[in-house]
Amino acid sequence: MLPEFGVPDSDERPLKLEGLASARDLVPRLVGYAPVAVLSSPLLRAVQTVTPAAEALGLDMVTWPELREWRSGLVPSADFVAQCLHSWANPGSAHGDGESLDELTARADKALARIAEEYPDATVLVGSHGMFVSRALLAAGHHADMKFLHAMPMPAIYEMTR
Numbered sequence: 001m002l003p004e005f006g007v008p009d010s011d012e013r014p015l016k017l018e019g020l021a022s023a024r025d026l027v028p029r030l031v032g033y034a035p036v037a038v039l040s041s042p043l044l045r046a047v048q049t050v051t052p053a054a055e056a057l058g059l060d061m062v063t064w065p066e067l068r069e070w071r072s073g074l075v076p077s078a079d080f081v082a083q084c085l086h087s088w089a090n091p092g093s094a095h096g097d098g099e100s101l102d103e104l105t106a107r108a109d110k111a112l113a114r115i116a117e118e119y120p121d122a123t124v125l126v127g128s129h130g131m132f133v134s135r136a137l138l139a140a141g142h143h144a145d146m147k148f149l150h151a152m153p154m155p156a157i158y159e160m161t162r
Contacts, residue, residue, distance in 0.1 A: 009076060011068075015048045022155055023049045027056050029157065033123050035059070039115070040127035041067040049155050050127035061127075066111040069129035073098020088146050101135060108132055109139035112160070133158060 015023065030053040038054040040046045042063040054061040073095035074083050087093065091101035099107070115124055128136075130152050134144040140160055 011043045013043075013045060015045045019045065019154070020048060024052050026155060026157070027052050030125055031056050033125065035125040036122040037062065037119055038125045038127070039064050039067060041069060041129060041132070043068055043129065046127040046129060050125055053125060064111065064114075066107055066114070067126060067128045067132065070101070070104045070131040070135070071099045072131075085146055101131075104132065105135040105139050108136035112136060112140060130154070130156075136160075 026049075030050075035053075035057065036059075038050050038057065038059050038061045040050050040061055040063050042065055046067070046069075047061065047063065051061050072084075072087070074080060077083075083095065087095070087101050091105070094100040094103070115126070130149055133152070133156070134149045137144040137158070137160070
């Protein structure tokens with residue numbers, strides 16, 4: 001399901017049927033990485049994406065609040081992309097009571113540091129969201145911008161080492 005215009009997005013918005021099928025199709029690839037842990041954003045669609053792999057691996061899926069999507073303060077609308085572009089151009093600015101992209105980048109960096117600390121030299125499967133992943137890549141010294149974000153397949157797999 002897509003977010004509804006004029007209504008704040010819901011943490012309980014599920015994957016569409018195609019998304020659920022894609023999550024199941026990812027299982028062989030994800031299992032092949034032999035992760036020792038499966039972490040997820042608490043948002044339902046992220047949980048639904050990694051749960052099939054966690055089950056196939058016999059691992060518990062653990063949610064971490066810091067892996068959640070950007071708390072943008074934006075409501076889905078026709079000008080949502082323009083507002084996101086403004087945020088990318090002005091990453092220190094925030095919309096209403098939302099977090100800035102700089103704050104999201106700092107949160108993503110702390111999440112990556114926590115993963116590295118709790119799972120040193122291990123592979124960890126993380127389920128999160130497009131904007132979070134983009135900002136995590138930036139925090140890790142990689143390139144990401146709105147063009148990258150819009151080209152990101154859903155679901156996407158990124159390998160990161162720290």
